[in-house]
Amino acid sequence: xxxxxxTTGGTxxxxxxxxxxxxxxxxxxxxxxxxxxxxxxxxxxxxxxxKDSLDLTEEDRMLIRRSVERCAERKVLVTHGTDGMVRxxxxxxxxxxxxxxxxxxxxxxAFKGSDAIFNIGCAIGALQAAVPGVYIAMNGRLxxxxxxxxxxxxxxxxxxxxx
Amino acid sequence: xxxxxxTTGGTxxxxxxxxxxxxxxxxxxxxxxxxxxxxxxxxxxxxxxxKDSLDLTEEDRMLIRRSVERCAERKVLVTHGTDGMVRxxxxxxxxxxxxxxxxxxxxxxAFKGSDAIFNIGCAIGALQAAVPGVYIAMNGRLxxxxxxxxxxxxxxxxxxxxx
Amino acid sequence: xxxxxxTTGGTxxxxxxxxxxxxxxxxxxxxxxxxxxxxxxxxxxxxxxxKDSLDLTEEDRMLIRRSVERCAERKVLVTHGTDGMVRxxxxxxxxxxxxxxxxxxxxxxAFKGSDAIFNIGCAIGALQAAVPGVYIAMNGRLxxxxxxxxxxxxxxxxxxxxx
Amino acid sequence: xxxxxxTTGGTxxxxxxxxxxxxxxxxxxxxxxxxxxxxxxxxxxxxxxxKDSLDLTEEDRMLIRRSVERCAERKVLVTHGTDGMVRxxxxxxxxxxxxxxxxxxxxxxAFKGSDAIFNIGCAIGALQAAVPGVYIAMNGRLxxxxxxxxxxxxxxxxxxxxx
Numbered sequence: 001x002x003x004x005x006x007t008t009g010g011t012x013x014x015x016x017x018x019x020x021x022x023x024x025x026x027x028x029x030x031x032x033x034x035x036x037x038x039x040x041x042x043x044x045x046x047x048x049x050x051k052d053s054l055d056l057t058e059e060d061r062m063l064i065r066r067s068v069e070r071c072a073e074r075k076v077l078v079t080h081g082t083d084g085m086v087r088x089x090x091x092x093x094x095x096x097x098x099x100x101x102x103x104x105x106x107x108x109x110a111f112k113g114s115d116a117i118f119n120i121g122c123a124i125g126a127l128q129a130a131v132p133g134v135y136i137a138m139n140g141r142l143x144x145x146x147x148x149x150x151x152x153x154x155x156x157x158x159x160x161x162x163x
Numbered sequence: 164x165x166x167x168x169x170t171t172g173g174t175x176x177x178x179x180x181x182x183x184x185x186x187x188x189x190x191x192x193x194x195x196x197x198x199x200x201x202x203x204x205x206x207x208x209x210x211x212x213x214k215d216s217l218d219l220t221e222e223d224r225m226l227i228r229r230s231v232e233r234c235a236e237r238k239v240l241v242t243h244g245t246d247g248m249v250r251x252x253x254x255x256x257x258x259x260x261x262x263x264x265x266x267x268x269x270x271x272x273a274f275k276g277s278d279a280i281f282n283i284g285c286a287i288g289a290l291q292a293a294v295p296g297v298y299i300a301m302n303g304r305l306x307x308x309x310x311x312x313x314x315x316x317x318x319x320x321x322x323x324x325x326x
Numbered sequence: 327x328x329x330x331x332x333t334t335g336g337t338x339x340x341x342x343x344x345x346x347x348x349x350x351x352x353x354x355x356x357x358x359x360x361x362x363x364x365x366x367x368x369x370x371x372x373x374x375x376x377k378d379s380l381d382l383t384e385e386d387r388m389l390i391r392r393s394v395e396r397c398a399e400r401k402v403l404v405t406h407g408t409d410g411m412v413r414x415x416x417x418x419x420x421x422x423x424x425x426x427x428x429x430x431x432x433x434x435x436a437f438k439g440s441d442a443i444f445n446i447g448c449a450i451g452a453l454q455a456a457v458p459g460v461y462i463a464m465n466g467r468l469x470x471x472x473x474x475x476x477x478x479x480x481x482x483x484x485x486x487x488x489x
Numbered sequence: 490x491x492x493x494x495x496t497t498g499g500t501x502x503x504x505x506x507x508x509x510x511x512x513x514x515x516x517x518x519x520x521x522x523x524x525x526x527x528x529x530x531x532x533x534x535x536x537x538x539x540k541d542s543l544d545l546t547e548e549d550r551m552l553i554r555r556s557v558e559r560c561a562e563r564k565v566l567v568t569h570g571t572d573g574m575v576r577x578x579x580x581x582x583x584x585x586x587x588x589x590x591x592x593x594x595x596x597x598x599a600f601k602g603s604d605a606i607f608n609i610g611c612a613i614g615a616l617q618a619a620v621p622g623v624y625i626a627m628n629g630r631l632x633x634x635x636x637x638x639x640x641x642x643x644x645x646x647x648x649x650x651x652x
Contacts, residue, residue: 001304037281038269039303040319106201112438112601118200121284121303128305129292139203140284141164142291156203273600275438327630363607364595366628366645432527444526447610447629454631455618466528466610467490468617482529 001128003043004073005030006064008088009050010081012105012116025050029109030079033117039124044073053081053088053104061091069095075127078102079120082150082157085136089145092134101127103137106155164291166206167236168193169227171251172213173244175268175279188213192272193242196280202287207236216244216251216267224254232258238290241265242283245313245320248299252308255297264290266300269318327454329369330399331356332390334414335377336407338431338442351376355435356405359443365450370399379407379414379430387417395421401453404428405446408476408483411462415471418460427453429463432481490617492532493562494519495553497577498539499570501594501605514539518598519568522606528613533562542570542577542593550580558584564616567591568609571639571646574625578634581623590616592626595644 007013007028015026031045048064049056068076074097080088082104089102103123109116123137134145138157147159170176170191178189194208211227212219231239237260243251245267252265266286272279286300297308301320310322333339333354341352357371374390375382394402400423406414408430415428429449435442449463460471464483473485496502496517504515520534537553538545557565563586569577571593578591592612598605612626623634627646636648 033281034303036276037278037303038319040321041304110438111436113199115200117281118196118284121281121286122288123284124303125285125288125290125300125305126292127288129289129294131292137288139201140197140287141203142288156201158203275599275601359607360629362602363604364628364645366630366647439525441526444522444606444610447607447612448614449610450629451611451614451616451626451631452618453614455615455620457618463614466523466526466613467530468614482527484529 001041001075002073003041003075003077003124003127004071005043005045005077005079006067007045007047007050007079008053008056008060008064008081010053010079010085010104011107012079012081012109013050014108015110025052028079029116030077030120033109033120037117037121044071046071051081053084056081056084056088058091061088064088065092065095068092068098068100074098074132076100077120077123077127080104082106082138085138086145086148086150089134089136089148093145095134097132099127099130099132099135101130101135101137101142164204164238165236166204166238166240166287166290167234168206168208168240168242169230170208170210170213170242171216171219171223171227171244173216173242173248173267174270175242175244175272175282176213177271178273188215191242192279193240193283196272196283200280200284207234209234214244216247219244219247219251221254224251227251228255228258231255231261231263237261237295239263240283240286240290243267245269245301248301249308249311249313252297252299252311256308258297260295262290262293262295262298264293264298264300264305327367327401328399329367329401329403329450329453330397331369331371331403331405332393333371333373333405334375334379334382334386334390334407336379336405336411336430337433338405338407338435338445339376340434341436351378354405355442356403356446359435359446363443363447370397372397377407379410382407382410382414384417387414390414391418391421394418394424394426400424400458402426403446403449403453406430408432408464411464412471412474412476415460415462415474419471421460423458425453425456425458425461427456427461427463427468490530490564491562492530492564492566492613492616493557493560494532494534494566494568495556496534496536496539496568497542497545497549497553497570499542499568499574499593500596501568501570501598501608502539503597504599514541517568518605519566519609522598522609526606526610533560535560540570542573545570545573545577547580550577553577554581554584557581557587557589563587563621565589566609566612566616569593571595571627574627575634575637575639578623578625578637582634584623586621588616588619588621588624590619590624590626590631
């Protein structure tokens with residue numbers, strides 16, 4: 001697998017700035033995570049933006065879409081904040097020949113017990129097996145983009161269609 | 164996805180017994196890991212054995228195969244020691260209609276920076292997307308069982324066919 | 327050692343609320359940390375307030391002082407935000423017969439690699455050996471309260487007197 | 490504080506060698522731990538030996554004693570396996586003018602939730618406050634060397650005298 005990774009910000013990349021007693025989106029963590037896990041495939045990382053996903057505009061989403069279209073790889077991982085993830089996924093539909101998986105984290109990767117590395121694992125496993133299309137990998141599940149929502153109350157992703 | 168998990172022991176489940184200054188295979192960690200990651204699908208766990216994979220016999224492998232055949236689920240995850248993982252995978256071929264993914268860890272799940280949760284993520288992502296067959300998910304890659312070996316010198320999994 | 331612990335909030339207790347994409351002071355972590363470390367002494371925990379230390383008022387500091395004076399134990403640990411820690415320590419001087427150590431963390435205890443458990447260890451080791459007085463345990467050093475400041479630029483504690 | 494650290498091996502330094510499915514004493518971890526915790530004092534590290542403490546001989550203990558006597562620093566931290574820690578401490582008595590604290594870990598420092606960094610913190614806090622003598626810092630307690638034993642059954646340190 002040759003993998004292209006597009007990072008957009010979101011909780012997964014949040015770090016803590018003591019000076020400001022505040023939380024901000026830091027450098028993308030994905031490269032360091034993959035290397036520390038002994039990932040045995042080539043990948044490229046492109047930092048498209050560093051935003052909370054609630055702040056993403058339609059222009060941002062078009063920029064992400066162009067990055068997906070333009071890259072040579074047929075497998076694309078997008079790390080993303082959880083709140084606007086479904087909407088961005090919708091904006092990435094109908095790109096022929098590409099398998100695109102969006103993932104992120106409910107707790108920053110810097111936290112003990114964060115779901116970041118698990119979610120990235122799910123995304124990477126799915127990318128190698130799934131037919132072209134757009135998917136979200138969260139809560140250990142692989143969702144097709146037209147059958148997923150974030151349940152804000154339960155703070156988890158679930159299918160929109162009854163199971 | 165309804166998932167059946169068969170645990171067999173291996174490094175992933177190793178813990179440290181100070182009393183004996185020794186390392187032993189402990190309780191399967193997979194259930195606790197999945198719950199802590201917020202996994203959003205039903206699963207069952209069956210502890211088939213607790214062995215170093217170098218100690219697995221052909222009888223053990225037949226026992227694992229029968230567990231895979233017998234379970235109602237069509238998606239089966241097998242956690243396994245890394246040394247005998249390929250051989251066990253070979254023993255699980257040609258079970259119709261089932262997607263079987265073997266995974267494990269090069270460092271015990273109890274270790275900081277262990278690859279366990281990442282590998283399990285990869286396996287679970289792949290299980291949802293892959294056609295029936297037997298696969299190994301290690302080093303962030305999904306290998307078909309007839310095209311994988313553990314490179315002992317490099318301590319990593321790689322394809323047997325040239326890439 | 328019978329230890330009384332007074333918690334006041336600060337970075338050490340900060341957790342991440344995904345719902346608000348925000349960081350807030352959560353439940354005091356000290357009890358869980360001590361238990362998980364196998365601490366072999368009796369202790370009591372009193373949550374005096376849950377604030378960023380920049381928000382502490384002189385009234386808050388008088389409340390902390392009264393808690394120290396009132397408790398039966400002669401060893402008192404105060405967990406505190408780092409920005410106002412020296413000032414609170416100054417407000418705890420001249421309480422006869424009590425050894426008081428303030429500590430906290432530059433990174434939340436929930437973070438991988440946080441200094442929280444190390445700082446608490448330093449404080450607890452010092453509490454058992456130090457003569458009555460007020461001290462700050464940060465950056466692996468035990469400072470007397472009249473010879474310490476937080477160097478904001480370097481984000482670390484240091485003595486005010488030349489070494 | 491100028492601190493001299495003598496490492497002798499023990500559980501604290503144990504790592505896992507997958508190639509051998511075995512656990513061995515690795516490089517001393519103390520320097521890396523102190524740096525990652527932002528320790529703000531100068532220290533030197535001397536690796537005296539790398540042994541399980543059950544394997545330490547009287548000759549080894551004399552070698553450790555000579556290292557303590559010889560070093561210029563008056564504060565000395567000895568990291569040590571837990572089984573022979575009390576005996577080594579006995580062998581370090583009556584070195585005038587030096588405060589010596591032995592510590593170690595019941596779980597390797599490489600483990601999630603290891604007590605290593607907490608114990609080291611306790612030792613370092615105690616070293617700065619304690620009068621010259623030999624102490625053990627384990628389970629959050631500072632023991633004088635003539636009033637401590639390892640309770641093998643409970644796997645923890647406790648005083649020999651009734652409390």
